[in-house]
Amino acid sequence: MPSIADVARLSGVSKATASRALSGRGAVSPATRDRVVTAAAEIGYIASPNAASLVTGRSKSIGVLIRFVNRWYFGEVLEGLERAMLARGYDLVLYNLAVEPEARRRIFEYYLQRRRVDAVIGVDVDLSPDESDRLARTGRPVVTIGGTMLSAAVRLAVDHRETARLATRHLLRLGHRDIVLLGGEEAERDREGVQGSRVSGFREAMAEAGIADAPYLPTEYSMSEGFSAALQLLGDPAHRPTAVFAACDEIAFGTHIAARRLGLGIPADLSIVGIDGHENAGMFGLTTVEQRPVEQGEQAVRWAMSLLGEGDDEQAPHDVDLPVKLVVRSSTSAPAR
Amino acid sequence: MPSIADVARLSGVSKATASRALSGRGAVSPATRDRVVTAAAEIGYIASPNAASLVTGRSKSIGVLIRFVNRWYFGEVLEGLERAMLARGYDLVLYNLAVEPEARRRIFEYYLQRRRVDAVIGVDVDLSPDESDRLARTGRPVVTIGGTMLSAAVRLAVDHRETARLATRHLLRLGHRDIVLLGGEEAERDREGVQGSRVSGFREAMAEAGIADAPYLPTEYSMSEGFSAALQLLGDPAHRPTAVFAACDEIAFGTHIAARRLGLGIPADLSIVGIDGHENAGMFGLTTVEQRPVEQGEQAVRWAMSLLGEGDDEQAPHDVDLPVKLVVRSSTSAPAR
DNA sequence: CGTAGGGCTGGAACCGGTTCCGATCGGAGC
DNA sequence: GCTCCGATCGGAACCGGTTCCAGCCCTACG
Numbered sequence: 001m002p003s004i005a006d007v008a009r010l011s012g013v014s015k016a017t018a019s020r021a022l023s024g025r026g027a028v029s030p031a032t033r034d035r036v037v038t039a040a041a042e043i044g045y046i047a048s049p050n051a052a053s054l055v056t057g058r059s060k061s062i063g064v065l066i067r068f069v070n071r072w073y074f075g076e077v078l079e080g081l082e083r084a085m086l087a088r089g090y091d092l093v094l095y096n097l098a099v100e101p102e103a104r105r106r107i108f109e110y111y112l113q114r115r116r117v118d119a120v121i122g123v124d125v126d127l128s129p130d131e132s133d134r135l136a137r138t139g140r141p142v143v144t145i146g147g148t149m150l151s152a153a154v155r156l157a158v159d160h161r162e163t164a165r166l167a168t169r170h171l172l173r174l175g176h177r178d179i180v181l182l183g184g185e186e187a188e189r190d191r192e193g194v195q196g197s198r199v200s201g202f203r204e205a206m207a208e209a210g211i212a213d214a215p216y217l218p219t220e221y222s223m224s225e226g227f228s229a230a231l232q233l234l235g236d237p238a239h240r241p242t243a244v245f246a247a248c249d250e251i252a253f254g255t256h257i258a259a260r261r262l263g264l265g266i267p268a269d270l271s272i273v274g275i276d277g278h279e280n281a282g283m284f285g286l287t288t289v290e291q292r293p294v295e296q297g298e299q300a301v302r303w304a305m306s307l308l309g310e311g312d313d314e315q316a317p318h319d320v321d322l323p324v325k326l327v328v329r330s331s332t333s334a335p336a337r
Numbered sequence: 338m339p340s341i342a343d344v345a346r347l348s349g350v351s352k353a354t355a356s357r358a359l360s361g362r363g364a365v366s367p368a369t370r371d372r373v374v375t376a377a378a379e380i381g382y383i384a385s386p387n388a389a390s391l392v393t394g395r396s397k398s399i400g401v402l403i404r405f406v407n408r409w410y411f412g413e414v415l416e417g418l419e420r421a422m423l424a425r426g427y428d429l430v431l432y433n434l435a436v437e438p439e440a441r442r443r444i445f446e447y448y449l450q451r452r453r454v455d456a457v458i459g460v461d462v463d464l465s466p467d468e469s470d471r472l473a474r475t476g477r478p479v480v481t482i483g484g485t486m487l488s489a490a491v492r493l494a495v496d497h498r499e500t501a502r503l504a505t506r507h508l509l510r511l512g513h514r515d516i517v518l519l520g521g522e523e524a525e526r527d528r529e530g531v532q533g534s535r536v537s538g539f540r541e542a543m544a545e546a547g548i549a550d551a552p553y554l555p556t557e558y559s560m561s562e563g564f565s566a567a568l569q570l571l572g573d574p575a576h577r578p579t580a581v582f583a584a585c586d587e588i589a590f591g592t593h594i595a596a597r598r599l600g601l602g603i604p605a606d607l608s609i610v611g612i613d614g615h616e617n618a619g620m621f622g623l624t625t626v627e628q629r630p631v632e633q634g635e636q637a638v639r640w641a642m643s644l645l646g647e648g649d650d651e652q653a654p655h656d657v658d659l660p661v662k663l664v665v666r667s668s669t670s671a672p673a674r
Numbered sequence: 675c676g677t678a679g680g681g682c683t684g685g686a687a688c689c690g691g692t693t694c695c696g697a698t699c700g701g702a703g704c
Numbered sequence: 705g706c707t708c709c710g711a712t713c714g715g716a717a718c719c720g721g722t723t724c725c726a727g728c729c730c731t732a733c734g
Contacts, residue, residue, distance in 0.1 A: 001452065003690055014714045019692055026693080027711055046450045050387040050396060051690035054719040059387060061430070061453075069415050075407030082406065082433040086440050091453060092431045093398070096419040103423050113383045115338060116398075116428060224620040254620070260597060283561040283591070340720055351684045356722055363723080364681055388720035391689040 002043045011039035022047065049091075053115075061091035062304060063117035063140075065107070067124045067147065069096045071221070072250065072278055073293050077123050077145060080297025088305060093117055097125050108134045119304045122149045123297075141307035143300050145322075154303040156296060158322040163289050164201025166326050167245055167273045170287070172209045175334045176243040176271060179206065181216035182229055182255060183247020198247050198275070219251055226254025234262055234270070242335035243271040249278035249288055256284050256331065267333035277327065285330035296322055339380045348376035359384065386428075390452075398428035399641060400454035400477075402444070404461045404484065406433045408558070409587065409615055410630050414460050414482060417634025425642060430454055434462050445471045456641045459486045460634075478644035480637050482659075491640040495628050495659040501538025503663050504582055504610045504626050509546045512671045513580040513608060516543065518553035519566055519592060520584020535584050535612070556588055563591025571599055571607070579672035580608040586615035586625055593621050593668070604670035614664065622667035633659055 008018040013032055020026035021036035028036075039045075053059035064081055068074045078094075085092050093116065095107050108131045112120065120135060122144035127135065129150065135142060136151035144152040164181075171179050184199040199216055206214035219229040226246060234240055234255075246252035252274030256266060264270050266285075274281065277290030299320070305311040345355040350369055357363035358373035365373075376382075390396035401418055405411045415431075422429050430453065432444050445468045449457065457472060459481035464472065466487065472479060473488035481489040501518075508516050521536035536553055543551035556566040563583060571577055571592075583589035589611030593603060601607050603622075611618065614627030636657070642648040 004692095005690080015691080016693075016715075017713055020713090023692080027713085029712060032712085044450075046447065048391075048452055048690060050390045050453065051719090052692070053387045054385075054391065054690080054721085055692045057719085069419065070409070070412030072407070075412055078406050078431075079433060079435070082431060083436055083440070086432075086436065086443065086448075089447075091448065094415075094419060094429045094431050095423075096416060098416070099420055099423065103420070106423065110383065110426075111423075111428065113381075115385050116387065222616075224617050227620050257594065279559075280561050283564050341722095342720080352721080353685080353723075354683060357683090360722080364683090366682060369682085385720060388689090389722070391691085391720080392722045394689085
């Protein structure tokens with residue numbers, strides 16, 4: 001492996017000038033810069049970021065703390081993060097928080113402390129005050145997409161409350177009154193304070209329409225859980241709602257399948273609206289409130305770069321509202337009768 | 338940030354002894370080791386792997402080259418990789434190959450060359466000879482799960498041909514003769530040479546039963562593509578097969594949904610068998626050949642460690658056959674009539 | 675009692691970069 | 705012609721570890 005000393009020798013300059021020529025910092029005459037650069041190319045020299053990090057304190061890598069790694073939304077965000085980092089010369093170091101508590105502790109007490117990453121990006125993770133504190137003490141800039149991270153300098157988030165209102169109002173406007181929210185897991189209630197949850201957005205919109213305490217069924221964010229919950233909910237014809245608001249598209253898919261299995265036509269007998277903009281939404285003709293997870297990842301990297309002083313000098317804001325968009329397909333219509 | 342010099346000073350020894358005491362290499366008296374260790378704990382010292390990597394050449398991180406990051410199988414493997422690396426003190430550096438060619442080139446020509454990772458694990462990636470060569474020249478040990486990587490020292494792979502045979506024979510044994518394979522994308526034919534593809538396993542099993550040139554429909558490995566392909570395949574009652582062998586579970590799900598939409602009962606009018614063991618297989622009652630992607634990831638890390646000399650001294654084999662298992666559920670039965 | 679040998683330890687070199695500081699040089703300004 | 709200044713460059717220190725090597729002490733053995 002060629003080192004910068006080899007480049008220096010080959011181009012007849014000192015290590016110092018070779019470093020300056022290659023990094024672009026400091027004054028070097030155009031002629032010598034040329035010589036150094038061609039020499040480096042000739043022997044295939046590539047600087048070791050590890051060595052550089054010792055003195056600069058920058059390792060050209062970013063840690064990603066992610067809530068899951070194997071769910072649709074997270075895979076998409078990860079794709080965006082990866083792509084954006086790759087374009088800027090940064091490595092992505094992955095820390096999955098969906099592990100047992102002991103392993104999670106090690107992430108905060110050991111991995112994040114060993115000055116390996118220049119910044120941390122969180123993806124929908126909820127940190128305890130202690131974890132947040134430990135993260136803050138590393139002195140690294142922190143960006144987060146959703147979740148609760150007290151130590152984040154920049155927080156990107158979709159307004160869940162508003163998103164839920166959008167979806168709910170769409171159903172209300174079509175004439176539905178008997179709507180059930182599927183989703184809104186227990187845990188989400190804890191996050192209420194931060195941004196407002198999907199549950200409260202749903203209930204607010206319903207309340208505006210004069211319907212108090214609109215019902216919801218806690219469900220995990222997965223197709224199979226949505227399926228079983230929907231089977232239960234829709235099984236009794238006497239108490240069947242005319243519309244289901246699924247807290248994510250995968251729940252909506254499960255609901256869709258359950259409904260058809262029960263012989264219900266969609267949207268004839270049941271309207272369904274989801275949240276996410278999942279790639280399979282089109283296949284189900286699902287009306288949904290789209291978010292753009294890949295772009296969310298890219299944007300998170302943009303702000304992380306800005307915090308690291310590698311950005312386009314835009315001032316990083318503290319809070320960014322991520323856009324969502326209602327996309328109407330064939331799964332919603334006015335209720336029968 | 339405390340450095341090893343701080344630890345040394347506090348415990349009254351030299352940097353050299355402190356290093357020996359903490360790393361466990363070299364002779365240190367139990368008494369001084371104790372002093373050093375407690376001093377380190379007291380000031381919260383954590384060694385910088387970057388600094389250590391300079392002299393040891395080991396950075397305590399492993400690069401993961403992955404074909405996709407946002408598909409079920411890959412998310413599962415990633416989970417296993419992450420968990421296993423975390424347990425052993427290694428960082429996971431992610432390189433997603435599902436990027437434009439220019440970015441892909443940079444991964445091989447730049448990122449993998451900057452001696453950041455100690456080893457590379459590939460997940461179902463097909464490397465060009467040039468890419469393989471570049472990877473080999475880094476001198477890093479390489480482990481791969483599936484795919485084609487010439488430079489891999491250890492290759493874990495399910496026997497796709499055998500897997501397809503298993504699934505096909507299951508259908509044949511139930512009495513099906515009219516079976517169509519959904520999947521077997523174009524690209525897979527190129528990989529024929531390596532391990533035998535699902536297509537050829539299917540055809541061989543069919544040929545054993547006296548059916549030559551059994552039909553298959555190239556389809557991308559996704560639910561929505563499976564859905565449209567199945568709609569097309571099953572739409573014409575005159576040429577409808579009695580069973581579909583889906584090359585992956587997501588295609589099987591799509592087929593399932595398409596079949597029911599066409600009013601077909603499963604398994605009454607159509608049997609379906611898939612491959613993967615997807616978490617949603619249970620929901621669809623899908624008969625499938627299970628593989629264990631999380632465990633595959635864990636195993637890949639085990640062998641990488643072994644190649645790095647951190648393993649349990651087992652000799653790393655060159656080829657490992659990953660186990661699969663036929664799980665029969667309600668989506669298959671004898672054909673009607 | 676002398677010596678060999680082994681256990682422990684510290685000094686110093688080193689890994690591969692970056693950056694501080696001082697030296698050199700050439701040209702502008704007087 | 706002399707001074708001054710800025711551009712350019714090299715030497716050396718430094719980042720935070722690891723490891724080579726030499727030296728010390730102590731014990732075992734002849």
